[in-house]
Every structure is written in C-alpha cells, then in structure tokens.
Amino acid sequence: MLDEFLSRPSAALIADLQAVDGDIMIIGVAGKMGPTLARMAKRAVPDRRVIGVARFSDPEVKRYLEAHGIETISADLLKPADIASLPKVKNIVFMAGRKFGSTGGEDLTWAMNVYVPGLIADHFAGSRFVVFSTICVYPFAPVLHGGSRETDELGPPGEYAMSCVGRERIFQHFSRQHQSPGSIIRLSYAIDMRYGVLHDLGTKVLRGEPIDLSMGHVNVIWQGDACSQSLRTFRHGQVPTAPFNITGPETLSIRALALAFGRRFDKAPILRGEEAPTAWIADTSLAEGLFGYPDVPLERMIDWTADWLARDMGSFGKATHFEVRSGTY
Numbered sequence: 001m002l003d004e005f006l007s008r009p010s011a012a013l014i015a016d017l018q019a020v021d022g023d024i025m026i027i028g029v030a031g032k033m034g035p036t037l038a039r040m041a042k043r044a045v046p047d048r049r050v051i052g053v054a055r056f057s058d059p060e061v062k063r064y065l066e067a068h069g070i071e072t073i074s075a076d077l078l079k080p081a082d083i084a085s086l087p088k089v090k091n092i093v094f095m096a097g098r099k100f101g102s103t104g105g106e107d108l109t110w111a112m113n114v115y116v117p118g119l120i121a122d123h124f125a126g127s128r129f130v131v132f133s134t135i136c137v138y139p140f141a142p143v144l145h146g147g148s149r150e151t152d153e154l155g156p157p158g159e160y161a162m163s164c165v166g167r168e169r170i171f172q173h174f175s176r177q178h179q180s181p182g183s184i185i186r187l188s189y190a191i192d193m194r195y196g197v198l199h200d201l202g203t204k205v206l207r208g209e210p211i212d213l214s215m216g217h218v219n220v221i222w223q224g225d226a227c228s229q230s231l232r233t234f235r236h237g238q239v240p241t242a243p244f245n246i247t248g249p250e251t252l253s254i255r256a257l258a259l260a261f262g263r264r265f266d267k268a269p270i271l272r273g274e275e276a277p278t279a280w281i282a283d284t285s286l287a288e289g290l291f292g293y294p295d296v297p298l299e300r301m302i303d304w305t306a307d308w309l310a311r312d313m314g315s316f317g318k319a320t321h322f323e324v325r326s327g328t329y
Contacts, residue, residue: 002192002193002194003035005224006036006040006223006227007035007036007037007039007040007043007224007227008040008043008224009040009041009044009228010228010295012228012291012292013040013044013228013231013232014044016231016232016234016235017041017044017045017231017232017235018044018045019235020091020128020234020235021090022048022090022091022128023048023050023051023089023090023091024041024045024048024049024050024089024091024092024093025050025051025052025053025086025087025091025092025093026038026041026050026051026052026053026095027054027077027092027093027094027095028053028054028077028094028096028097028132029052029053029054029061029065029070029095030054030055030056030057030058030061030062031095032192032195032316032318033095033132033190033223033226033227034052034095035052035061035064036192036223036224036227037093037095037227037230037231038050038052038065038068038070039065039068040224040227040228040231041231042068042069042070044231049089050069050070050071051071051072051073051089052065052070052071052072053072053073053074053077053086054072054074054075054096055074055076055077056072056074062074073086077096077112077116077119077120078111078112078116080119083116083119083120083123084123086123088123088124088127089124089127090127090128091128091130091234092120092124092127092128092129093129093130093132093230094117094120094129094130094131094132094171095132096112097113097132097167098112098113098160099134099160103328106159106163109159109160109163110159110163110166113160113163113164113166113167114163114166114167114170117131117167117170118170118174121170121173121174121175121178122174122178125174125177125178125180126178126180127180128180128181128182128234129171129175129180129181129182129183129237129241130182130183130185130230130231130233130234130237131167131171131182131183131185131241132185132187132230133164133168133184133185133186133243134161134164134187135148135186135187135188135245135247135280135281135282136156136158136160136161136164136280136327137154137156137161137164137165137168137186138152138154138156138280138282139153139154139155139157140276140278140325141278141280142277142278143216143217143275143277143278143279143281144277146251146283147245147251147281147282147283147284148245148281148283149283149285149286150244150245150286156327157325157326157327158326158327158328159327159328160327160328161327168184168241168243171184171241172184172240172241173240175239175240175241176239179239180239180241181237181238181239181241182237182238182241183230183233183234183237183238183241183242183243183244184241184242184243184244185233185244185246186243186244186246186282187226187246187247188218188219188220188221188245188246188247188281188282189218189220189221189247189320189322190220190221190222190223190226190227191220191222191223191301192223192316193304193305193308193313194308194313194314194315194316195316195318195320196220196223196305196320197218197257197320197322198220198257198302198305199305199308199309199315200319200320200322201254201257201258201261202261202265202305202306202309203309203315204258204269204270205258205261205262205267205269206261206265206267206309206310208267208270210270210271210272211254211258211269211270211271211272212272212273212323213254213255213271213273213274213275214274214275214276214323214325215254215279215280215322215323215324215325216253216254216274216275216276216279217251217252217253217254217275217279217281218252218254218279218280218281218322219248219249219251219252219281219282219284220247220248220252220298220301221246221247221248221294222294222295222296222301224295224296225294225295225296226246226247228295229244229246229287229294230246232290232291236290244286244287245282245283245286245287246287247282247284248284248294248298249284249288249294250298251281252298253275254275254322254323255271255275257302258271260302261302261306264302264303264310265306265310276325
C-alpha cells in the first residue's frame, strides 16, 4: 500500500509528461528512490516504454519493476560496452552514483560519479536528461539566510561532494556539446517511512538513543513529491543542463523534530551538543514557483513516520548520516 501511494502520479505530472514525447529510461533504477520514480512514470504515461537499468544485485527489485510494467536491462555502468549496448531513448533519468563507502574508496566514487556520467551523456547525445545530484554540492549555508540558491557558487567539503560537482559539470559539458537539454536535481532528504531523516530521528527517540545536534537544520520532502517534481523538470530542461533544488521549503530544526517525535511517543529525546550556525539547507523558490507546495506536508510526514515506527513496520536499515559535517562517508 505504501509503494502504491508513493508512486501515484498527480494530474500535473501526467500533463507535464504527456507534453514531452518519447520513452523514458531510468539509469541506476535499483536504489532507494528508483523503483518509486519508475513506477510513477509508467503510471503517468502507461502507453510509453519505461526502462530501468541497473546491475540488479537484488533480483527482487527486478521482479518488482517488471511486475509493474517496467522493462529492465541488467548492466554494469563501469563497462563501456554495457553502456554502448543500451537502446537510444529520448528521455533519460540518471540516478546512479556512489556515496557511502567513499572514504577509503575515493577512486571508485569518482569513477561512478564522474567517469560514468561522461559515458552516459555521450552515448545518449541529444536526449533529454534529468540528473540526480545532491544538496551537498553547496558549501554550508547560514541557517538564518534561507538556504543555498541554484545560482550560488559551489564549494563542498569532502571528496564525495566534490565528485558530485564533477558529475554536474560533466553533464553540463556534454549538454553544450550535443545540445542535450536537461535539469540537475539537487535533492535534499527524500522521506519514506522506511528510511530518511525522520525515520532516523524517530528511531533514536523511540530507542532512547542520543541525537547529535551539530548539524542542527535540514530540509525534507516526501519521496513521492520528490519523484514527481523531478520528472516534471523534463518539461523545463535547458542547454546547458541547469539545476533545481528539490526538497521541502521549510528550514527544519533537528531539535524541534526530535521534540515532535518525543510528544508522539511520550518520551523525552536525548539531545547532545549545540546547533552549528550553518547547514546544508536549500532555497526552493525556483521549484516552488513551477510546481507549488509539496502535496504531503511536514506534520503529516511526522505523524505517518511515528505511527510506522510505533507499529514496528520495518526499515531499509540505511541511515542517512545527516549529522555528518566532515563530508566523509
């Protein structure tokens, strides 16, 4: 039921995708958000081919996608021959990348986040692109100033985030070279009851575990809204590929979120440290002007997550590590 709701397309998404011709390929479809986005796209334009590409190390993801009408192709993106064999499609969603495990494996992180994008952008010359990136490409922004804007200079800490800047620049280069219109999705913390910042905070409150306040503020967005807004940017692609901050518009206090879960669980959260005056936070004025306010508001996300956790409904077991300020993962 959760997956059905997450992937339900809005009327606005259906209209925007119908205005863009061609089939859709999602490269790196097997991650946390990929199956939701692929199923949502197929439901929005059921007469089109939607193709998911990944290694599919978990065969259950492949079965899930195929059960919902999504074609699958198994490929190792680090093998140029595998990329060369992919069928040409007009609309490409690029979701592949590497974050956790980067420390000690920086070379693989740069290969996945910079080398692979070059192969993909060249192979699909002239296609439209939606490229997933991260808010981590920005330097930390003063909490009181409303967050980073798409026009701000980039300057992130740590090699993972630097490699993400590299990914953006590679797609922008090939966008100019091949006149491939596109958008870059600088995403900040999509929420699914099985993972995400709210899941992490609620779990710590419920278990009586300490919460580090040093990264004191975040933005979050319901995963269905993040997928919908990202797909809708196909209609707004530019040459060179241009960024959109995709997340919730509120700057949220980690302390306040922990206290909100404490009220719902009737447990006092254990808080450690003090909030830094800066954080990875985004100004979403550009996206909000095009797409409006997210369909699922913050209080509903907190209520749903608290209910999910109280009933022990399960977890992906993948922490966000939102509290990390060093840029090392």
